[in-house]
Amino acid sequence: MKSNDKLVRASDTPNVDDLTYEYSRSLTDGLALQRTKTAEDVRFARWDSQTSDYKKHASALPEGQQPFPFEGASDTRIRITDHVINTLVSTLMTTFQRAQLKVGGTESNDISSASAMTNLMRWLIGTKLYHEIRREAELLAQHTMTYGWSAMFVGWETKNGLMPVKVTMDEIVAMAGEAEDGSVSSELPEMIMDAAQENAVVDLFMAQIPNVKKRRARKIVKQLREEGEADIPVEYVLKNTPTLVALKPYTEITTPPETTDLQKARVIFRKVYMNEVEIRSKINDEGWDKNWVEQAVSTAGKSMDVNDISNDFSTVPGDHVERRDNLIEVIYAYSKQLNEDDVPAVYYTIFSPLVTRESKTGKPLFAKHEMLPYNHCQYPFVEFKREQIRRRLTESRSIPELMGSFQSELKAQRDSILDRTSFETLPAIEVNKRLGMANRIGPAVMLPVTKQGDYSFMKPPSTVATTAFTMMELIEKDIHEYFGINHPQIPPETTSLRQQALINNWLTVWTEIYQQMFQLCIQYIGPEEITDITGVEVPLRQDKNLPDFILRFDVADMDRDFMLEKLKIIASQIVPMDVGGSIERNKLIEKLVRGMSPDLADEILTDQKGASQKVFEDVKKEIGGMMLGFEASYTENDPTAGMKMQYAQELIERNPKVKEVAGQDELFSQLIENYMGNLQHSVQQQENSKIGRIGVKNVT
Numbered sequence: 001m002k003s004n005d006k007l008v009r010a011s012d013t014p015n016v017d018d019l020t021y022e023y024s025r026s027l028t029d030g031l032a033l034q035r036t037k038t039a040e041d042v043r044f045a046r047w048d049s050q051t052s053d054y055k056k057h058a059s060a061l062p063e064g065q066q067p068f069p070f071e072g073a074s075d076t077r078i079r080i081t082d083h084v085i086n087t088l089v090s091t092l093m094t095t096f097q098r099a100q101l102k103v104g105g106t107e108s109n110d111i112s113s114a115s116a117m118t119n120l121m122r123w124l125i126g127t128k129l130y131h132e133i134r135r136e137a138e139l140l141a142q143h144t145m146t147y148g149w150s151a152m153f154v155g156w157e158t159k160n161g162l163m164p165v166k167v168t169m170d171e172i173v174a175m176a177g178e179a180e181d182g183s184v185s186s187e188l189p190e191m192i193m194d195a196a197q198e199n200a201v202v203d204l205f206m207a208q209i210p211n212v213k214k215r216r217a218r219k220i221v222k223q224l225r226e227e228g229e230a231d232i233p234v235e236y237v238l239k240n241t242p243t244l245v246a247l248k249p250y251t252e253i254t255t256p257p258e259t260t261d262l263q264k265a266r267v268i269f270r271k272v273y274m275n276e277v278e279i280r281s282k283i284n285d286e287g288w289d290k291n292w293v294e295q296a297v298s299t300a301g302k303s304m305d306v307n308d309i310s311n312d313f314s315t316v317p318g319d320h321v322e323r324r325d326n327l328i329e330v331i332y333a334y335s336k337q338l339n340e341d342d343v344p345a346v347y348y349t350i351f352s353p354l355v356t357r358e359s360k361t362g363k364p365l366f367a368k369h370e371m372l373p374y375n376h377c378q379y380p381f382v383e384f385k386r387e388q389i390r391r392r393l394t395e396s397r398s399i400p401e402l403m404g405s406f407q408s409e410l411k412a413q414r415d416s417i418l419d420r421t422s423f424e425t426l427p428a429i430e431v432n433k434r435l436g437m438a439n440r441i442g443p444a445v446m447l448p449v450t451k452q453g454d455y456s457f458m459k460p461p462s463t464v465a466t467t468a469f470t471m472m473e474l475i476e477k478d479i480h481e482y483f484g485i486n487h488p489q490i491p492p493e494t495t496s497l498r499q500q501a502l503i504n505n506w507l508t509v510w511t512e513i514y515q516q517m518f519q520l521c522i523q524y525i526g527p528e529e530i531t532d533i534t535g536v537e538v539p540l541r542q543d544k545n546l547p548d549f550i551l552r553f554d555v556a557d558m559d560r561d562f563m564l565e566k567l568k569i570i571a572s573q574i575v576p577m578d579v580g581g582s583i584e585r586n587k588l589i590e591k592l593v594r595g596m597s598p599d600l601a602d603e604i605l606t607d608q609k610g611a612s613q614k615v616f617e618d619v620k621k622e623i624g625g626m627m628l629g630f631e632a633s634y635t636e637n638d639p640t641a642g643m644k645m646q647y648a649q650e651l652i653e654r655n656p657k658v659k660e661v662a663g664q665d666e667l668f669s670q671l672i673e674n675y676m677g678n679l680q681h682s683v684q685q686q687e688n689s690k691i692g693r694i695g696v697k698n699v700t
Contacts, residue, residue: 057072100551140509331353
């Protein structure tokens with residue numbers, strides 16, 4: 001039987017009408033759009049009838065309604081939801097910054113390449129994409145906490161640019177002299193200087209210089225002939241790196257309602273707004289269809305869906321600026337489809353719901369359609385759900401959903417306290433009925449009275465508002481306990497458990513992101529460039545399985561006092577007990593330094609192999625200097641003395657030149673003896689320190 005799903009089979013020409021229908025369908029996922037708006041209203045404390053003085057007024061209410069409990073009553077904005085979200089986002093960003101990344105090979109012989117993999121990823125994360133990753137990581141956390149879920153787009157971006165390069169006639173003459181006689185290059189100087197051959201030179205330049213127009217080529221020829229030099233635009237690679245984009249649900253990423261897992265979705269839509277320069281540059285950079293671009297440019301400022309950015313409420317009060325005037329809506333549709341051999345692959349189509357067919361021929365219009373060229377064969381998306389309670393992608397509750405009741409209760413208590421304070425500060429005034437409202441009451445106003453008691457203050461409530469304060473404390477405690485935020489009345493163990501669960505979920509998402517980034521780097525960065533970046537000449541093969549990426553962070557390490565105490569215990573108690581050498585001290589030092597300061601660790605730490613190599617090179621330099629008669633640099637209690645002694649003995653034994661000089665040069669022999677004696681003293685000092693702690697010397 002033929003399938004009814006029109007997205008199952010791949011084709012050279014996509015059905016833009018079907019994609020437009022699926023895109024429209026993805027925007028009608030039940031009450032998703034309403035949930036999004038409600039979440040923003042709760043977080044940003046927005047509701048109808050708000051006024052600029054934060055009070056309730058009848059003028060802001062529908063006709064016939066009166067403010068409760070009175071005109072001018074308190075209408076406080078409670079920002080507790082925003083506070084909870086920002087606190088949790090800060091926690092996630094701290095762990096993101098301080099988590100220790102480890103890359104492990106999938107086979108036993110991958111150990112040598114694991115160091116290169118780690119260096120490559122640390123270069124990407126800590127140097128090349130540092131600012132982009134931090135910005136998008138925070139957006140991913142903000143979106144997920146606000147809407148319950150979000151996704152990160154992981155792609156590869158290549159941008160070309162033009163830079164002017166000055167070329168002189170002398171340089172052209174020199175190149176002509178090196179060219180073969182009779183070739184175009186050998187005759188180029190004479191052709192440039194001959195005005196009659198200007199058109200031929202213009203055509204030559206247009207053929208040789210990418211993207212140069214005829215007018216620009218003619219200007220270059222005239223400048224070379226008349227001024228002896230000219231600026232020639234040379235194309236170069238402006239950007240060739242992974243790109244990360246955190247996507248806001250239902251605004252920047254949508255899926256059909258039946259989607260449970262992004263990697264199993266029938267189709268995923270990513271919406272991007274571009275200006276005219278961006279969209280036209282895609283013709284050269286990525287091969288977009290020029291005809292589609294021309295028609296898409298004419299749709300600037302328009303959008304087909306109701307959830308476009310002009311309807312996306314700003315977080316800034318009173319921001320009513322139209323924000324799409326010069327932007328063009330572009331949709332990327334990613335779909336897993338079967339080819340003619342029933343082999344699945346990810347295909348993507350770039351289109352606009354506003355430009356689907358040519359007006360004259362009815363031919364489908366799209367910017368680009370092809371198989372996604374990424375070797376990992378996955379959708380270039382990784383989702384982040386705030387909680388895992390059901391499989392469906394959208395069934396993850398946002399913090400505003402959970403906080404709505406708490407925030408409403410806090411607002412009620414806060415408003416009641418402020419309203420009570422207003423009564424206590426200026427109680428209602430009792431006026432004798434016969435006086436009515438004939439007289440205006442105010443400070444220093446003279447009021448005519450006929451008898452005592454015509455005017456008097458109403459007695460304010462006599463009890464203290466302890467109930468409201470108690471309720472506010474209980475609500476805030478419940479909030480902190482529910483979301484794992486530190487509170488003096490909540491056991492730290494309870495808070496740590498909740499924080500660690502959230503952090504583990506967060507770091508798992510980033511391991512998936514890093515896996516896709518790594519695979520793209522292996523695919524698009526050449527071996528020589530990878531060697532320059534990593535400093536390790538180890539080939540990283542594309543045909544192997546992805547390495548295992550591990551991100552770890554202990555929430556207790558955010559407590560600086562606890563961290564320092566842990567370091568003291570390890571240094572003063574655990575390390576001295578390690579008489580059998582069970583502790584790998586290089587790894588221990590690396591872990592402790594990275595736990596204290598990941599940024600500093602990347603600058604001061606080297607891998608174990610690199611550290612050993614450095615010690616070996618230092619010993620070679622010392623021996624070379626002593627052969628020339630220079631005294632070695634002596635170190636007190638050198639922790640690497642044993643390693644240096646071993647390397648020195650190997651160099652002396654294996655190098656016949658060193659052995660020859662040692663047998664003939666008395667000064668060199670004395671210098672070597674002193675050098676080895678200094679190292680032996682350090683070794684003995686370390687041994688004595690161990691004996692002093694354990695009371696005996698090892699027999700074997």
